[in-house]
Amino acid sequence: MTxxxxxxEANTIxxxxxxxxxKSKTSINAxxxxxxxxxxxxxxxxxxxRLVKEGLLGSTRGPTGGFFLKKPANEIKLIEILEAxxxxxxxxxxxxxxxxxxxxxxxxxxxxxxxxxxxxxxxxENDLQYIVENVNPDKDKNLF
Amino acid sequence: xxxxxLSEANILSFHSIALIAAAxxxxxxxxxxxxxxxxxxxxxxxxxxxxxxxGLIYSTRGPRGGYFLNKPADxxxxxxxxxxxxxxxxxxxxCIGRNxxxxxxxxxxxxxxxxxNKFLNYLKNTKxxxxxxxxxKIL
Numbered sequence: 001m002t003x004x005x006x007x008x009e010a011n012t013i014x015x016x017x018x019x020x021x022x023k024s025k026t027s028i029n030a031x032x033x034x035x036x037x038x039x040x041x042x043x044x045x046x047x048x049x050r051l052v053k054e055g056l057l058g059s060t061r062g063p064t065g066g067f068f069l070k071k072p073a074n075e076i077k078l079i080e081i082l083e084a085x086x087x088x089x090x091x092x093x094x095x096x097x098x099x100x101x102x103x104x105x106x107x108x109x110x111x112x113x114x115x116x117x118x119x120x121x122x123x124x125e126n127d128l129q130y131i132v133e134n135v136n137p138d139k140d141k142n143l144f
Numbered sequence: 145x146x147x148x149x150l151s152e153a154n155i156l157s158f159h160s161i162a163l164i165a166a167a168x169x170x171x172x173x174x175x176x177x178x179x180x181x182x183x184x185x186x187x188x189x190x191x192x193x194x195x196x197x198x199g200l201i202y203s204t205r206g207p208r209g210g211y212f213l214n215k216p217a218d219x220x221x222x223x224x225x226x227x228x229x230x231x232x233x234x235x236x237x238x239c240i241g242r243n244x245x246x247x248x249x250x251x252x253x254x255x256x257x258x259x260x261n262k263f264l265n266y267l268k269n270t271k272x273x274x275x276x277x278x279x280x281k282i283l
Contacts, residue, residue, distance in 0.1 A: 002230045004260045006149035015252075078252075086145035096152045102180050102282050107159055107275055111266050115259045116147040122255055131252075 005119065013039050013047045014085050015078070015131070021057065022073040022132045027066030047085065054084035074129035082123055089123075091116040148263075156183055157191045157225050162279035164201055165217040165272045171210030172283075180282060191229070198228035217273035226267050235264065 016037045021028055034044040048067060051057040056076060057067045069076070083089055094101060095112040106112070159181045163172055174192060178185045192211060195201045200220055203211050213220065227233055 002233055003149045004263045005256055006146055007256060082145075089145045089147065091147065095146070095148055095150050096155045097146075098155075098182055100182050102182060103159065103278065104281070105278075107162055107278055108266075111263065112148055112150070115263055119147045119255065119259060122252060126252075 005115075008085075009039070010043065010047050010085050011082055013037055013044055014051060014081050017044065017048060017067075018051070018056065018069075018076070018081050018128055019131050021067050022069055022128050027060065027064060027068065029066040032066075051081070051084055056080065056084055069128075072129075073132055074127050076128040077124060078126050078128065078131065079120070079123040081128070089120060091120055151229075152183070153187070153191050153194075153229055154226060156181055156188060157195060157229055158222060158275070159279070160188065160191060160211075161195060161200065161213075161220070161225055161272055162275035163283065164211045165213055165220075165276040166280035166283050167210070167212075169212070171204065171208070171212050173210040177211070194228050195225065198224070200224060200228060213272070217276055218271050220272040221268060222270045222272070222275075223264070223267040225272075233264065 013033075017033045020033055020036060030045045030048055031041060033039075033048070034041040037044065048057065048059075052059055052067075055070055058070050059065065059067050079089065091113065093106065093113055095108070160177050163177055163180060174185060174188055177192075178188045181188070192201065192203070196203060199214055201211050202214050203209065223233070
């Protein structure tokens with residue numbers, strides 16, 4: 001499947017999992033998150049481990065165990081979630097980061113830069129709380 | 145990490161076809177294109193082969209050989225070039241590379257779709273003829 005934006009399935013799982021954990025009143029485990037997001041358990045667990053390692057989530061063991069946010073949802077910017085999975089996100093003038101462009105100005109104008117900047121600004125400006133409050137109510141009313 | 149999922153091959157294909165258009169009936173060879181685009185010849189050959197297969201360009205052999213547009217520059221769009229490498233674009237599926245299902249959340253999917261559409265519109269509306277003059281300056 002052709003994609004224009006480099007948002008991977010792992011990224012999508014991470015955003016959804018964080019929103020679910022932020023919204024859930026009780027502890028929520030990896031199996032439940034995988035079910036709700038319709039992702040594989042294995043992939044979901046890997047993403048959750050990564051979020052724990054990067055300090056965004058904590059986890060408790062046992063039958064009632066699960067994941068919890070390490071800090072309030074309004075203090076977690078979306079960019080932190082993406083960067084926990086992908087590493088530092090950068091926006092360069094050249095879409096392939098060519099150090100020497102013989103064309104002078106970009107052949108494609110500003111389009112690549114503009115799109116990347118818009119996405120990056122959205123992720124920097126909005127926090128997890130905003131996402132939780134703006135989840136489509138028609139689609140999530142049965143989840144909690 | 146980068147936000148746009150464009151490959152080096154995609155970018156190379158856009159630059160190459162602009163150069164080929166700018167060279168007009170004189171044609172331009174792969175060596176020259178690889179110098180001007182600052183990329184490896186092996187990679188370039190693969191990209192050019194895809195454009196030949198898609199019927200956008202053709203090549204001639206010999207000392208004066210090179211690559212030429214197969215049709216007028218104002219009838220080829222960047223989307224044709226993009227699809228020559230990536231396959232046909234399905235606008236309903238292109239947003240986030242993941243099957244939608246009833247249980248999935250919608251939050252910044254809308255933004256993803258908007259940005260994807262913005263880029264697709266650029267590809268749909270930009271003719272190779274529009275890039276020709278820019279590429280012509282460095283020939």
